[in-house]
Amino acid sequence: MPVTIARPRSLRGEIIAPGDKSVSHRAIMFNALSNTGTASITNFSPGGDCTATIEIMRELGVEITRNADPNGRGDSLTVKGVGLNGLQEPSEILDAGNSGTTTRLMSGILAGRDILTILTGDDSLKSRPMGRVVNPLTEMGAVISGRAGNTLAPLVFHGGSLRGSTYEMPVASAQLKSCLLLAGLRADGITTLTQPAESRDHTERMFSAMGVNLKTSGLDLVLEPSELNTVDVEIPGDISSAAFWMVAGICHPDAELMIRNVGINPTRAGIITALQMMGANLTLIDERVVAGEPVADVLVKTSQLNGIELSGDIVPLLIDEIPVITVAAAIAEGETVIRDAEELRVKESDRIHTSITWLNGAGIDAVGTDDGMIIPGGGSIGGGQFQSSNDHRLAMSLGIAGLISIDPITIVDPDEAGSSYPDFWKIIQKIGGLIE
Numbered sequence: 001m002p003v004t005i006a007r008p009r010s011l012r013g014e015i016i017a018p019g020d021k022s023v024s025h026r027a028i029m030f031n032a033l034s035n036t037g038t039a040s041i042t043n044f045s046p047g048g049d050c051t052a053t054i055e056i057m058r059e060l061g062v063e064i065t066r067n068a069d070p071n072g073r074g075d076s077l078t079v080k081g082v083g084l085n086g087l088q089e090p091s092e093i094l095d096a097g098n099s100g101t102t103t104r105l106m107s108g109i110l111a112g113r114d115i116l117t118i119l120t121g122d123d124s125l126k127s128r129p130m131g132r133v134v135n136p137l138t139e140m141g142a143v144i145s146g147r148a149g150n151t152l153a154p155l156v157f158h159g160g161s162l163r164g165s166t167y168e169m170p171v172a173s174a175q176l177k178s179c180l181l182l183a184g185l186r187a188d189g190i191t192t193l194t195q196p197a198e199s200r201d202h203t204e205r206m207f208s209a210m211g212v213n214l215k216t217s218g219l220d221l222v223l224e225p226s227e228l229n230t231v232d233v234e235i236p237g238d239i240s241s242a243a244f245w246m247v248a249g250i251c252h253p254d255a256e257l258m259i260r261n262v263g264i265n266p267t268r269a270g271i272i273t274a275l276q277m278m279g280a281n282l283t284l285i286d287e288r289v290v291a292g293e294p295v296a297d298v299l300v301k302t303s304q305l306n307g308i309e310l311s312g313d314i315v316p317l318l319i320d321e322i323p324v325i326t327v328a329a330a331i332a333e334g335e336t337v338i339r340d341a342e343e344l345r346v347k348e349s350d351r352i353h354t355s356i357t358w359l360n361g362a363g364i365d366a367v368g369t370d371d372g373m374i375i376p377g378g379g380s381i382g383g384g385q386f387q388s389s390n391d392h393r394l395a396m397s398l399g400i401a402g403l404i405s406i407d408p409i410t411i412v413d414p415d416e417a418g419s420s421y422p423d424f425w426k427i428i429q430k431i432g433g434l435i436e
Contacts, residue, residue: 002385003425004410004436005402011255013431015245017237017262019045019074021420022174022202023293025053025101027079027233029109030206032062033185034081034228043074043235043261047392047420049099056096056106060117061088074235081230084186089115093154096121098348098390098419100128103153104175107133108182111142112162120154124390129346130155132171133179140165140183140191164189164225171343172197172316174267177221181207181214184223195219199316200267205292206231234291236263240393241421242298243271243321244400245431247328249300250280251404257431259298266294270317274325278305278332307334307377315340320347323397326355329375330364331404338372349391358386358398362405383407392419399424403433 024045031039044050044066054064054077063080087109094117096102103121107130110117120126131151134144143158144150164187169176172195181203184191198219207214209231213224242262249257264272264284275282281301288295305328310318315338318325322341329336344351352368359366359375363382366375381401388395388411395416402409417424429435 002410002412003414004408005399005428006408006434006436007252007403007405008432008434009254011248011252011257011403011432014258014260015427015431016260017239017242018047018421018423019043019235020238020263021045021047021050021240022101022200023233023235023263024050025105026178026202026206027235028053028057028064028077029105030210030228031079031081031230031233032057033084033109034210034230035083036081036230038078038080039230040232041077041079041235042233044077045235045238045420046074046422047418048097049102049419052095052097052099053102056094056102059090059092059094061086081228084227087113087115090117093118093120096125098122098125100125101175103130104133104179105182107137107155108179110157111137111140111144111183112160112186113157114159117157118154119157124348126153132173132176136165136167136180137183139167140187142183162187164191166192168194169196172199174200174203178203181221181223185212185226185228187225191223193221197313197316198267200265202265206233209292236290236293236295237261239263239268239271240320244324244396244424246271246275246280246282246298246300247324248400248403250275250282250303250305251328251331253302256301259300262296262298264294264296267317270314271321271325273314274308274310274318275328277308278328279303280305305332307332307336307375309337309339311337311339319343320393323351323355323393324400326359326366326373326375327381327397327401327404329377330359330366330379330381332377334377336375336377339369340371342371347391349389349394351391351394354389354391354394358394361386362401362409381405383409385410385412387412388414388416390416392416392421396421396424399428403428408436
């Protein structure tokens, strides 16, 4: 059912960020492959993407229990490791839903196994490029087939014998990097990866905590085949989810929001850097380390924003937050230019096209480029009715736009937000947003 968001007179409140999706995926997958016992995971991401990872691991014979946390901080799970070679052949096709992270990381886990597995997802996922993981896995000895010349899901994993390799990554991608490192755990020989730029490092951090023999030197990673030791994980709050409230707080004309328990891993915190570059009144409070990940509370207040250029090495550190950055860019004084973000073309939607489409529909004279967009700024966001194009981040960005737009914004398909943030619309109501 559609929802309509209208700008409230003020935005006030305190929000607890839901568990980080990226860390949640890895906590389940890596502990499932460990061989020393049962892991406890708290503040697990509530979204459908991470649920897909749980269900796939269960299909592969991993014992996982899931319970609601009594303090409302997210679900608590236990995972009983089966070891690197203990996964069982599933009787069903494995369904990753809308989750690219699930698909690409599971590809590294399933490659080269003596079992037959088929991995698929929804229509959106089946249109996303998988050749970037299939090709290097094939070079390592995996036997994989798929649609469109082995570049699209469904993917079929026929086995093979993995060997270590030296691979220069064509894109800075945590999903690609993690996929190849997971395959390298079981390979014969050393796996060496060279990244073109920094990307989120949750895999490296968790591997280190689990005793994996992984060495990093600048942008190079060297992995020796290793066993995984079970580790308990307290999931930090998801900065990608918190980013929506950061933008709401700095863009609304009368706002003050406190966002609690936000993971501020430097390889994920590009959104904070970008908003501060724009002049945001944003303060990090009580910075601390939780389960190896830096965490802070984030206080945001109404701000006067300026347009900026985002390009180069910062882009991989905020790639998922660009849809909501466009909301801030629309009302900032001066032009915002986004470059080197061609990865947006192959997300859940073509996020360059879909962002430009709704901005234009709301009266913002933005234009798309091959690798980004140009947003003139200095405008007011108008109302209208928009679709999310099956993209959870676009749906939520439209919700934030509705909190600051002149006229109400209607999102035709708001349920898409559930793949990462099921409580998103409830929180808009909680902080004073008006939903019809």
